[in-house]
Every structure is written in C-alpha cells, then in structure tokens.
Amino acid sequence: MKSIDVTNSLISGEIIENINGMANYCYSCNRCNTVCPLSHIDIFSPRSLVTDLIFSPIEDVLKNHNIWNCLTCGQCTIYCPMTQENAGVRIPDLILELRKAFFHNETEKTKMTQCETHDGIFDIIPKIQADRSIHPDKLDFLKGTQIRTSESGEIAYFVGCLPLMEEMLYKFEIKYTNTAKTILSLLNEADKIPVVLNEKCCGHDMLWGRGDIETFKKLAEYNVQLYKDAGVKKIIIGCAEGYRTWKYDYPKVIKDFKFEIQHFSEFFLQENILENVRFPQGKNIKVTYHDSCRLGRLGGKLYDAPRELIKMIPGVELIEMDNIKDDANCCGVVGFMNCNEYSRLLRENRIKEAIKTGAEYLLVPCPKCLTHFKCYLNELYSNEVHEELKNKIKVMDLASFIGKFLFLY
DSSP states (O other), X not given: OOOOOOXXXXXXXXXXXXXXXXXXXXXXXXXXXXXXHHHHTTSOOHHHHXXXXXXXXXXXXXXXXXXXXXXXXXXXXXXXXTBOSSSBOOHHHHHHHHHHHHTTOHHHHHHHHHHBSGGGHHHHHHHHHTSTTOOOOOOGGGTTSOOOOBSSXXXXXXXXXXXXXXHHTGXXXXXXXXXXXXXXXXXXXXXXXXXXXXXXXXXXXXXIIXXXXXXXXXXXXXXXXXXXXXXXXXXXXXXXXXXXXXXXXXXXXXTTOOOEEEEHHHHHHHTTTTTTOOOOSSOOEEEEEOOXXXXXXXXXXXXXXXXXXHHTSTTEEEOOOSSOXXXXXXXXXXXXXXXXXXXXXXXXXXXXXXXXXXXXXXXXXXXXXXXXXXXXXXXXXXXXXXXXXXXXXXXXXXXXXXXXXXXXX
C-alpha cells in the first residue's frame, strides 16, 4: 500500500502513521456510503475519501474532499466490516486525525471556518478559556435556589457549557441550565451533595470540530487538575459530548487519568435516585427518545440507561422511532459545525421520524441535538408543511423533562 507523502513540518509522523494505518484497512465494499447521511445528499463520501488517501497525493485528497463536512456521527463504523473497537478503518477517528494534521494549513483553515456556525463564537470562547489566567464564573444559575453543592468531595457534577449556551443562544428560549438544576436537585433529594466547580469548556468542539489538539489539551489539563485538587473520584455528566470527551478523549491526552465517568442516567439507576421520588399522578404522556451519536455509537453504546430512566416515570410511555441505537439517524450537526441547508434535511428527517411515533415529546441527551432540532422547528421562514411539523412535537432535554415533570424549576 502507498504511504501518504506530506511535506508540512507541522504534521507529526505519528498522525500520518495513524492515517495510513486506518486507510489501508479499507477494501472498498461501499457499506459506509450506504449508511452515511451525507452521502445520501451527495456532499461527502467516506469510501471515496479513504480510497483517495491510499492511492492519491494528499494535496489532491484535500482538493477533492472537504474533511470538515463529515459529521463524525459514527454510522459508518457500525457497518464497516474492517472496523473494530480500536482497530480498522474507524472513519470518525480517521477524520479526526486529518483535522489534527491540517488544522494549521491555511487553505484547510479557511474551509473549516466556512463550516463554523454562529460566526465562530463557539471557536473563540474555548480558546480564550484555554488561557490559564482566565477563570470562568458560570455558576450564577445556582443563586436563589436551594441546591446544595460542595467545593471538595469524591463525587462531582460537570456543568459544562450549559450556562454559556443559555446566554449565547437566548433567541431559542431554551433553559439549558434546567438540565443542571434537575440533576443537582435530584442528587440532593438522595442526600448527595456533589462537587460543582467553575470548570472550563470540556474542549469537545476544539478536538472533534476543528482538530485543535493544542487548545483541547490545555482545557483538559485545567479541568482534570481542578477536580484532582478537589479530591474528586467520580464525575457525573449530563451532556453527551461532555460524556464522550471525559470518558474517552481525556484519557488519551492526560497521564494518570483515574476518574470514573458516568452519565447521569447510569448513576441515577445505580444509586436508585428516582426510587423514592414522588411523581405527580394522572399524567399520560407519550415520548420518543433520540440516541445522540456521542452517547451511542461514539460513547460506548450507552443506549439502555436513558430508556430505563424514562420507563421509571409513572404515566410516561416510551415509543421508539424506526431507527434507534446503532441505527439512529443523526441530528445533522456536531460541534457547532455545518449547520446549513444540507444538515437541515437531516434534522427534518429525524423530526418527521419522531412525529411518526405519535409522541408528544422528543427527548434528547445532548444540548447540541436539542439546539438544532429546536432551531429547525422555530425557523422564521417556513412553509405551511413546516408550521404543521412545529405544532406536532416538543423537543426537550431528557433531564429537563424529568425536572419539569417534578416541578423542580
């Protein structure tokens, strides 16, 4: 097999070796293309990219393929016969390596910038936070509540970017911090007082969306040290991207990473958090659940815990969509990248699939999925068909839904 010839001195030999190693597993069976949501709308072909990496100069590969378009949703990994957990083609990891390799390339940086959403503000903020002299103050949402938190202890709750998103995306009228309020309130109800600190952005978007490994490492080092100093051993996370980042990406860049990472649904089931909670009676609500790629295909396939939590709520019936778990359709946007007319089709597809179940609510475990589904349903310029969809289903974060049900906010 041919090796990729790269003259850019900023690209490490390890990254190129990883790219070569993954690409050379492929034997062009085309299964990745048959399930890739972007190949269906003809803006990205994983198989063509991998084939060109093997047989073409890297300069031609970058001209013929926009590596920033890929959603890294992982659907291809489910059906690729040459992909295993830590070996094989692994296209999301291959895309990540390419982005890391060419993040400093000016031409590629321009293409990346064109794929950014919200005028790149969610690229700028993590870079500012990565400065060690910058100390965030984002816990104002706890003021005026009865929520109890600690500055040291063995169990922590990672707030993430919820307060920031609530400030920056105010037009969507989404109370992102209700997720945190619900999780913390229910932990308190079970006599658990978690550590809650002014951590920084987890760095997911810096890594997966932009390949900025330098900024990602700075954020990871800061957050890990913050929790180490507080004596934390277990971290509970309510965000799908934060969960993926802490559980699978931080250990790759942080030596001696010893935290146990759990999604809040896992922890709630393990500790029977809802066991003694008194839910209001008389409700009869149908919901459906969206498997986020960062909690599912790229998150260790955490499919059952959120569903078990939903089933514990009296009067709530879970109705599954046609495509769930490994086959769940992507929301169309990852890491505030590629929110455009193409990804809009993917959001529309998933919303229609949810409405088809007859559910009143579409529950999601990821603030990005929540944002972009809500964005689609609340577009200003829409036709009658779109208006009809808007009135047929509500989109809510899973934890926020539980909180609303219990009148916690």
